[in-house]
Amino acid sequence: MWFYVLSFCLAVSPIVAKEFVLTLGSGNFSAVVSRQKFIVVEFYAPRCGHCKTLYAEYEKAASILSRLDPPIPLAKVDSSNEVNIGITSQYEIKAFPTLKVFKDGGKVIQDYKGSLDAQGIVDYVKKLSGPASLEIKSTEDASHLIGDKKIVVVGVFHEFAGEEFENFMVLAEKLRSKYEFGHTLDVKLLPLGEYSYTRPFLRLFKPFDELFVDFKDLKVDVMENFIEEASIPVVTVFDKDPNNYPYVIKFFNSTNTKAMLFMNFSGELADTFRSNFREVAEQYRRDGISFLLGDAENTQGAFQYYGLRSDQVPLIIIQNKDGEKYMKPKIDFKDRKVSAYKKSEPIPTENNEAVKVVVGDNFEDTILNSPKNVLLEFYAPWCEQCKKLASILDKIALSLKTDTNVVIAKMDATSNDYPMAKFEVKSYPTLYFKSARGMIFKYQGHLSKEDIYNFIETNQDTSESASSEQREAETSKDEL
Numbered sequence: 001m002w003f004y005v006l007s008f009c010l011a012v013s014p015i016v017a018k019e020f021v022l023t024l025g026s027g028n029f030s031a032v033v034s035r036q037k038f039i040v041v042e043f044y045a046p047r048c049g050h051c052k053t054l055y056a057e058y059e060k061a062a063s064i065l066s067r068l069d070p071p072i073p074l075a076k077v078d079s080s081n082e083v084n085i086g087i088t089s090q091y092e093i094k095a096f097p098t099l100k101v102f103k104d105g106g107k108v109i110q111d112y113k114g115s116l117d118a119q120g121i122v123d124y125v126k127k128l129s130g131p132a133s134l135e136i137k138s139t140e141d142a143s144h145l146i147g148d149k150k151i152v153v154v155g156v157f158h159e160f161a162g163e164e165f166e167n168f169m170v171l172a173e174k175l176r177s178k179y180e181f182g183h184t185l186d187v188k189l190l191p192l193g194e195y196s197y198t199r200p201f202l203r204l205f206k207p208f209d210e211l212f213v214d215f216k217d218l219k220v221d222v223m224e225n226f227i228e229e230a231s232i233p234v235v236t237v238f239d240k241d242p243n244n245y246p247y248v249i250k251f252f253n254s255t256n257t258k259a260m261l262f263m264n265f266s267g268e269l270a271d272t273f274r275s276n277f278r279e280v281a282e283q284y285r286r287d288g289i290s291f292l293l294g295d296a297e298n299t300q301g302a303f304q305y306y307g308l309r310s311d312q313v314p315l316i317i318i319q320n321k322d323g324e325k326y327m328k329p330k331i332d333f334k335d336r337k338v339s340a341y342k343k344s345e346p347i348p349t350e351n352n353e354a355v356k357v358v359v360g361d362n363f364e365d366t367i368l369n370s371p372k373n374v375l376l377e378f379y380a381p382w383c384e385q386c387k388k389l390a391s392i393l394d395k396i397a398l399s400l401k402t403d404t405n406v407v408i409a410k411m412d413a414t415s416n417d418y419p420m421a422k423f424e425v426k427s428y429p430t431l432y433f434k435s436a437r438g439m440i441f442k443y444q445g446h447l448s449k450e451d452i453y454n455f456i457e458t459n460q461d462t463s464e465s466a467s468s469e470q471r472e473a474e475t476s477k478d479e480l
Helices: 002-012 029-034 049-065 082-090 118-129 139-145 163-175 220-230 242-253 270-287 300-306 360-368 384-399 449-459 463-479
Strands: 022-024 038-044 074-078 098-103 108-111 152-156 180-184 201-205 212-215 236-238 257-263 289-295 315-319 325-328 339-341 373-379 406-412 430-434 440-442
Touching: 022 029, 029 038, 038 049, 038 118, 049 074, 049 118, 074 082, 139 180, 152 163, 163 180, 163 220, 201 220, 212 220, 236 242, 242 289, 257 270, 257 300, 270 289, 360 373, 360 406, 373 384, 373 449, 384 406, 384 449, 430 449
Parallel strands: 022 074, 038 074, 152 180, 236 289, 257 289, 373 406
Antiparallel strands: 038 098, 098 108, 152 201, 201 212, 257 315, 315 325, 325 339, 373 430, 430 440
């Protein structure tokens, strides 16, 4: 009888798949992390679309990493749960999903900078959890480390001791998530470059331009600057080749002024444009300018971001360090003038809603030059949190309808340009407040009606105080 009951229970009981990703929260986060030499933690929100996409890949990666010796754990924290707000705030989590790498029991914390597919996570974690630099003892070691599609930095030494070697290992640990490092006592094992040397040096291998560069100043910060500069192509190529993507990302993340030429790579004058553009790049690359050559057929994401059309190519865009853009469509290299350019939706013909619509072309008049106090939301149409905030801002705008000194406004930051030097937007929604006197504050409180309303009341200038300050400024000008 018991046998049949047991058999029945086994038949109907659901099979629960083992979860390899650890679930952490306020109750066990510190205890678990402090025991791990290396652990990756995902901060997520269950309703986040990107988090849902990552779920299966992250679990698959955790399964693979659990079979290593020793195993490498992956974990997750539900940041939408109120009990975990303290953890989320402590590590300044602003968007989801965000992955953090914790080493040595949490003493060292790094941002995760790898891809978000299962194999990419595995490769990145294995690389980050192993030695920061691999010793090259044979030509096989060298060929395994130094490929033709990646940047590799090799330190060549007389002995693995002394200040210069220690500096190199510090650098390798610092930059290991971005580059691969090796060290050797025998320069003849390396595939390229001279064999004679008198003092330790770096040899950086790269799959573009001159293929390798040597460097002899082995101070940590000096080596880091050298690597960052040497790892950028004279002209970054943006096309469908995935091997170019890391350099494209590096280009757009750079703080340099950016010069971008978009054209049809299969066009009749493609070679002429390439040659001329490279000549310009060679001339100005050391003046804080980065250069990119984009294939119009395979860079639609960039076209959408900059608000461009394919019928404008060949075109050049120059974006300075403040985010201001200049564009010249249908270019030829005889014309040296590039006009100012601003991505903008059409200025609304009617703007009668409680929350006013701001676009790129009226940003200066509506926000910067406005004599009123303005609360401005930077939003993205696909952002769920922005949709929730919309109703809150509507209520605030209606409650302030009789106060003609305050304006509530919103701007689609994905379709309009704005002064990036004054308004830093890294996630959506982002709120800024510009007072009547021109002071700019970033809102960092809770997205509730009460908190936002109180923030406005606290920071706004009354019409009397703004007018008084304006009169004082005008008086001082007259005195001067």
